[in-house]
Amino acid sequence: MSMRSAARLFMSGASLLVSFPSHADPASSAPYLGKPLSAAEITQWDISVFPDGRGLPAGRGTAKDGKALFATHCEQCHGPAGRGATAEELVGEPTPPTAENPNKSIGPYWPHATTIFDFLRRSKPPEKPGSLTADQIYALTAYLLAANKVIDETAEMNAQSLAKVKMPNRDGFIRIDAP
Numbered sequence: 001m002s003m004r005s006a007a008r009l010f011m012s013g014a015s016l017l018v019s020f021p022s023h024a025d026p027a028s029s030a031p032y033l034g035k036p037l038s039a040a041e042i043t044q045w046d047i048s049v050f051p052d053g054r055g056l057p058a059g060r061g062t063a064k065d066g067k068a069l070f071a072t073h074c075e076q077c078h079g080p081a082g083r084g085a086t087a088e089e090l091v092g093e094p095t096p097p098t099a100e101n102p103n104k105s106i107g108p109y110w111p112h113a114t115t116i117f118d119f120l121r122r123s124k125p126p127e128k129p130g131s132l133t134a135d136q137i138y139a140l141t142a143y144l145l146a147a148n149k150v151i152d153e154t155a156e157m158n159a160q161s162l163a164k165v166k167m168p169n170r171d172g173f174i175r176i177d178a179p
């Protein structure tokens with residue numbers, strides 16, 4: 001390559017470099033945080049349900065409604081009655097926490113029933129989280145609670161009743177204030 005064509009190449013590279021003026025302005029380019037979310041977008045993600053039931057939406061469902069939903073959306077991974085397939089067992093018998101392999105499935109282990117609603121709403125079914133209605137999530141929560149014998153099969157779950165459900169292991173956790 002002759003000196004002249006090398007110089008031309010360098011020049012064209014240089015002109016290319018300076019042809020992105022927006023990045024040259026520090027105020028508009030750094031630190032690339034994007035644009036603020038709209039109120040509607042925030043509402044879509046503002047779905048946390050707290051242990052005491054704060055954040056539970058309107059809606060209702062029973063274990064009977066949940067059984068059919070479970071067969072359609074969950075059974076292929078969790079098994080026909082919530083156990084015996086490839087994914088986590090969702091129904092289990094309580095075991096003492098001191099057992100060699102304590103049962104940590106939701107019935108014997110999870111301290112708050114409201115967490116089941118929160119977990120299902122934000123993550124299930126895995127291929128399409130957010131696609132189930134509040135009624136469907138209440139029904140699936142009721143189904144799992146009834147299958148674990150925590151509530152009666154006919155009990156309706158809604159924002160008030162779900163918050164009142166006492167899980168068997170509610171008092172089995174020790175609060176530690178770690179530094």
Ligand code: HEC
Binds near residue numbers: 077078089104140
């Ligand atoms: C494609 C397979 C698949 C489908 C479908 C599926 N799950 Fe799951 N699920 C999993 C896997 C794998 C885990 C364990 C990993 C995790 O927590 O994501 C899990 C975890 C869970 C847990 C937490 C269990 C625990 O003890 O930590 C619950 C509750 C649950 N699923 C409920 C459901 C419900 C209800 C449905 C239907 C609406 C459903 N799942 C559909 C695969 C699936």
